[in-house]
Amino acid sequence: MRSDKSALVFLLLQLFCVGCGFCGKVLVWPCDMSHWLNVKVILEELIVRGHEVTVLTHSKPSLIDYRKPSALKFEVVHMPQDRTEENEIFVDLALNVLPGLSTWQSVIKLNDFFVEIRGTLKMMCESFIYNQTLMKKLQETNYDVMLIDPVIPCGDLMAELLAVPFVLTLRISVGGNMERSCGKLPAPLSYVPVPMTGLTDRMTFLERVKNSMLSVLFHFWIQDYDYHFWEEFYSKALGRPTTLCETVGKAEIWLIRTYWDFEFPQPYQPNFEFVGGLHCKPAKALPKINFYLQEMENFVQSSGEDGIVVFSLGSLFQNVTEEKANIIASALAQIPQKVLWRYKGKKPSTLGANTRLYDWIPQNDLLGHPKTKAFITHGGMNGIYEAIYHGVPMVGVPIFGDQLDNIAHMKAKGAAVEINFKTMTSEDLLRALRTVITDSSYKENAMRLSRIHHDQPVKPLDRAVFWIEFVMRHKGAKHLRSAAHDLTWFQHYSIDVIGFLLACVATAIFLFTKCFLFSCQKFNKTRKIEKRE
Amino acid sequence: MRSDKSALVFLLLQLFCVGCGFCGKVLVWPCDMSHWLNVKVILEELIVRGHEVTVLTHSKPSLIDYRKPSALKFEVVHMPQDRTEENEIFVDLALNVLPGLSTWQSVIKLNDFFVEIRGTLKMMCESFIYNQTLMKKLQETNYDVMLIDPVIPCGDLMAELLAVPFVLTLRISVGGNMERSCGKLPAPLSYVPVPMTGLTDRMTFLERVKNSMLSVLFHFWIQDYDYHFWEEFYSKALGRPTTLCETVGKAEIWLIRTYWDFEFPQPYQPNFEFVGGLHCKPAKALPKINFYLQEMENFVQSSGEDGIVVFSLGSLFQNVTEEKANIIASALAQIPQKVLWRYKGKKPSTLGANTRLYDWIPQNDLLGHPKTKAFITHGGMNGIYEAIYHGVPMVGVPIFGDQLDNIAHMKAKGAAVEINFKTMTSEDLLRALRTVITDSSYKENAMRLSRIHHDQPVKPLDRAVFWIEFVMRHKGAKHLRSAAHDLTWFQHYSIDVIGFLLACVATAIFLFTKCFLFSCQKFNKTRKIEKRE
Structure with missing residues (x-):
């Protein structure tokens, strides 16, 4: 229902936008899941500004709801x-395999997964680029940017x-x-850590x-292991030898x-633009979003001074x-705060009266709620x-991929405590929660980061859209490409x-030695001759 | 007279600004000459935004008119x-010595000049930092930023x-x-040229x-030659050992x-902000600036289609x-355009009827005049x-310092032709002028750069002021300092x-060889024993 409403809003806004400024055509190659949630915000803003946006997708995506x-x-x-x-293999890998591994083993395992599914990815790619009807249609549309x-x-x-200039959108x-x-x-390498x-x-x-x-290992290993596979495929598709880096490196921004x-x-580099948090917005009061959320607001309000x-x-x-x-539930039961847990599984037997399970929560509105004291998160970038x-x-429970890194960043900046998902006990979670709630430095640091985030010359979403429109x-934006x-x-x-x-130095030394x-x-010789004489 | 008027405007604007937003105290350590012209624009904007700005200067500056x-x-x-x-030594050096030298000799000579005058610069510094009355007054004012x-x-x-956080303003x-x-x-060093x-x-x-x-040479030579002098002085002033880089490196932005x-x-690095052209503004119609400029406008208009x-x-x-x-004059006399030459010397005998000499020209307004076809410049950053x-x-006639580099940049981007100030003949200047005026690629490239300049998410001046206000x-802005x-x-x-x-690899090889x-x-031995048996 909400989606219908926003679609209508966009269509209306588009009507207003027609004729104002430059309205272009944008073609999108998205990634599914949480990536899509982030990219969608940019696309909606592009629509608001009067651009025509076309998304490429296969018939069975997870979150990209094209219907x-x-x-x-x-x-x-x-x-x-x-x-x-x-998808099931991936969830099993992330929940049961990755958390038990060391950092670099986890990265290698994750890459292994991508290598395992690259046959499917290649097939997906082929179903687009060798679909002549589609490619002809796209060619004739004359997109301004991808x-x-x-x-x-x-x-x-x-x-x-x-032959369309393109902008990349990427966490890591x-x-x-x-x-x-x-x-x-x-x-x-002395002060820039290898990501993940x-x-x-x-x-x-x-x-x-x-x-x-690790830098050397990742570089050579991933290059050899995965990039060469795609290079072969890309070269065949383009009809000339190329590398993955050659095409990706053509990105304007x-x-x-x-x-x-x-x-x-x-x-x-100047063509890198850091637009983190572009999806963030002020919190809305819960009951205003949905009447059913009135109950959630009542629960939040019942927390009193302790908060949620x-x-x-x-x-x-x-x-x-x-x-x-x-x-988890037994730890949560021991804190004075009320807890809102997004959880679809069987109700845990140790669940306390202070904890409620929800299929879905309005996460941004809850995090922006004045009663919120802490956030237990897996460390996804959006959250x-x-x-x-x-x-x-935050209390960070990283599971896989960039999450470990994300929590490490927040920990280093004093805004989070990390616990290990695989080995955590009730005591660990309880201790971590109590620390971030009672030690005021965590709140202060989180507020400091918040102030930095809000104090930028241009908001991240506006910057992202600006550079897409610039291209x-x-x-293009060749003046920014080194x-x-x-x-x-x-x-x-x-x-x-x-x-x-x-070689010059060696030659000089050699010549000098020879001369000497x-x-x-x-x-x-002269001395010997002199002596003889 | 104009300065009085703008001072009044600023005072009025300041009155309006009182009470709106955060009004801070800014202390300025400027450099004289063209540097001051640029910095002054930032200071005027800070005043407009309601900040209190105090400039430190000695009693005999060139362009900083404190009276x-x-x-x-x-x-x-x-x-x-x-x-x-x-000042006279510097002008003689720049006009008569530097243009005859090779690039790196010119840089070394320029640095020699700074080394030569460092005694005076040190004395100037001492007259500020050891002036107890002044320092006490500055300390008590509690400046927010320098x-x-x-x-x-x-x-x-x-x-x-x-103990005031500071922002640096610098061309190079x-x-x-x-x-x-x-x-x-x-x-x-493979794609970033050593400046100058x-x-x-x-x-x-x-x-x-x-x-x-050159990178190695400049690094070690300038570090040893000049930095050590200041390090000694800085260490004495601070009462603890320090380096020039340690204090300069504390810059927030x-x-x-x-x-x-x-x-x-x-x-x-993230704490570098590129705010080139912050002093630029749209051109004003000449007669509106000053009645005396009516004559200049008449001269410009008399150029007809050929332009100026x-x-x-x-x-x-x-x-x-x-x-x-x-x-110069004999070359200028041969072009169909009218020429406005800012020149205070004796009128050259070869001066053509199409050329007029002026003590001062409204450079920005003339460059923005629709009739302007080309700009002959020494390559100063402001121009x-x-x-x-x-x-x-542009036709670039670089004389010293960064000017050679500035023209090299414009030449590489196809918007300028360079000529050598020392060796130039009338033919050189004439050929260069005809090229930039008749070969349309120069105008196209200049327009491309202009479009890039005008198409930024935030104007350079606003960005400069934003980051000063941020500090x-x-x-401070420690989150941007690597x-x-x-x-x-x-x-x-x-x-x-x-x-x-x-060392690890060497040890491993050593141990492996030993074992082998x-x-x-x-x-x-075993074989010998076996053989004997």
């Missing part, structure tokens, strides 16, 4: 293979085939490899050693879903094992940013120059 | 020594003594050393070799007076030798940005990590 009425257009391609099984989530390859290949690639290798994002390793910008000597080794309230300060705790493991993990649920936006301290207006893209790796790292200078020895010989 | 009524406050310190002679032009040292030292330091060493600006060398981001192999060598319409894209050429060597060089003036703003192609509001500042140079470049890893040799020996 609902919407101001977005969809080009749906039938997938020959059902992807439900893969917005691409590069986590699932193919978008950049389509942009190349359609596995090990940050894509940004570093293809985006030429500099990463001095849980390291921070302030490392001990041994951590710096670890960071350097990289919209990164973080900002300096979250990131450790590090150097970046919001608990969600995101859209992907709405369930945990019975044992884990009981551990983290809602907590930053509203200045709520439309100017047919010349590093046109260098080979040995030129980029000045290996040839260093080699040449070393020659002079010595000559001098000795 | 005229103004909304700015001034703290004037009497200089024991007259600086007129130094705005510092670091080309003349001392400002950062004062900020440290007064000699060889870019300060930004790189103290600001931790990364500079991959005239190199671009697209270098041949030999140019990359030159770039790497670096406001760089360029943008990507001018710069070659290169990586930068604007010629200025900036505020520092309003005169050239008679010989040079004749060379270059006015040309970019209005999309005017006031938050008492952890590189807390590393030693060998940690920063991971020398210790590389050394450790190499030991096994071989054992195996040989």
Whole structure:
């Protein structure tokens, strides 16, 4: 119902927008799940500004609901293979396998999963690019820009085939490899931690050693393991030899879903724009959203001075094992706050009277509620940013992927306590909750991040849309793309120059030594002759 | 008269601003000449926004006119020594010595000048920091932020003594050393040219070799030559050992007076903000500025379809030798355009009827005049940005310092032709002028840069003021300052990590070889015993 209403609003706004400014055509290659929730906000804003937005999707997505009425257009391609099984494998991997592993093992395992499903991804890509009717239609539409989530390859290949400039939207690639290798994002290993390793910008000597080794490992291993597969496919599709980095690296702008309230300060290229938290908005009063939420508001209000705790493991993990649920519930039962837990599983036997389970919660509105004291989160980027936006301290229970890193960032900035999902006990959770609620430094730090977030020259969403529109207006943004893209790796790292200078020094030393020895010989000879005379 | 009027406007605006938002106190350590013209624009905007601005100056500045009524406050310190002679030495150096030298010789000579006058600069600094009455007054005023032009040292030292967070405003330091060493600006030598060398981001192999060598040379030479002098002085003033980089590196924000319409894209730190062209504004119709300019407008209008050429060597060089003036004038006489030449010297005998000499010209308004076809400039940053703003192609006659680099940038972007000030003939100037006027690509490229300049999410001046105000509001901007500042140079470049890893590899090879040799020996012994048996 809500979606219908917003579709109507967009259509009305579009009517008002017709004729005002430049209205372009945007083609979108999205990624499903939480990525889609973020990208959708940009697309809705583009619609509001009068642009025509077409989303490419296959017939069985998770959250991309192309059947609902919407101001977005969809080009749906039938997938020959059902992807439900893969989704289940992924959830099992994330909940049961990854949390038990060390950082780098977890990253490797996650990449293994992508390698495992790359056959399906390739098939998906083929069903788009070899669909002549679709490609002809897209070609004839003359899109002004493509917005691409590069986590699932193919978008950049389509942009190349359609000759449309493109903008990437990304939180992070596995090990940050894509940004570093293809985006030429500099990463001095002494203070820029390899993403997904849980390291921070302030490392001990041994951590710096670890960071350097992991960087090399990820770079060569992922390049060899996965990139070569796609390079072969891309080269065949384009009819000329290419690399994954060559096509991805043609991006005009990289919209990164973080900002300096979250990131450790590090150097970046001018075509990187940090637009973290673009989906955040002020909280709405609960009953105003929905009459059924009146009950939720009553529960929140009943917490009195103690306030509430919001608990969600995101859209992907709405369930945990019975044992884990009981551990969690018994901890929650011991705090004076009321708890709103987004949970679809069987009601735990240890559930306290202060805890209520909900299939769905209006997370942003709850985090922005004046009674909210803490947020228990798996560390997904969308949730983290809602907590930053509203200045709520966190208890982080990272499960996989970038979540470990996200929580490490919040921990380093003093706004979160981390607990291990696999090994956590009731005491761990209880201790962590009590710490973030009673130790005022967590709230202060969360508020500091919130102030940083709110005090930007331009809001993240406006910046994201500005640069997409810039690419439309100017047919690219080449003035922001560094010349590093046109260098080979040995030129980029000045290996040839260093080699040449070393050779010069060696030659000079050699010549000097030769001359010296020659002079010595000559001098000795002269002395011998003199002696003889 | 105009200054009086603007002072009144500022005072009125300040009256309106009282009570609106946060009004803070800003202390300014400026640099004189063209630098001041740029910084003044920021200060005027700060005044408009209701802040109290106090400028520190000595009693004999060139362009900082503290005697005229103004909304700015001034703290004037009497200089024991007259600086007129130094100014004359500088103009002679720039006009007669530097243009004949090669790029790097010119940079070294310029630095030599700074080294030569550092005694005076030190004395100037002492007359501020050891003036107890002044320092007490400044301390008691509790400034919220200092705005510092670091080309003349001392400002950062004062900020440290007064414990006030500070923002730097800078085009470039000699060889870019300060930004790189103290600001931790990364500079991959394969595509980031050493500033002031005239190199671009697209270098041949030999140019990359030159770039790497110059980088090392500038770094060590300037560090040893000049920085150590100031380190000694700073350490004494602070009463503890420090380095120039340590104090300068404490800057919260670096406001760089360029943008990507001018710069070659290169990586930068989050606390660098590129605000080039912040002084630019739309052109005003000439007669509206001043009745005396009616004559100038008549002259411009008399050019008809051919249009006009604007010629200025900036505020520092309003005169050239008679010989040079004749060379220039005879070239100008041969073009169909009317020429407005800002020149204070003796009227050249070869001056054509199409050329008029002016003591002063409203440069921005002339460059924005629809009849303007080209701009002959020495390549000062302010003039270059006015040309970019209005999309005017240039003939560059760089004289010293960053001017060579500025023109090299415009040349690489196809908006300027460069000629050598020392060796130029009438034919050179004529050919260059005809090229930029008749070859439409120059106008197109200048217009492209202009479009890039005008299409930013926030105007440069607003961004500059935003970040100064941000530092006031938050008492700093530490979330943008990378952890590189807390590393030693060998940690920063991971020398210790590389050394450790190499030592590990060497030990492993050593142990492996030992084991292998030991096994071989054992195996040989066994075989010998077996043979004997």
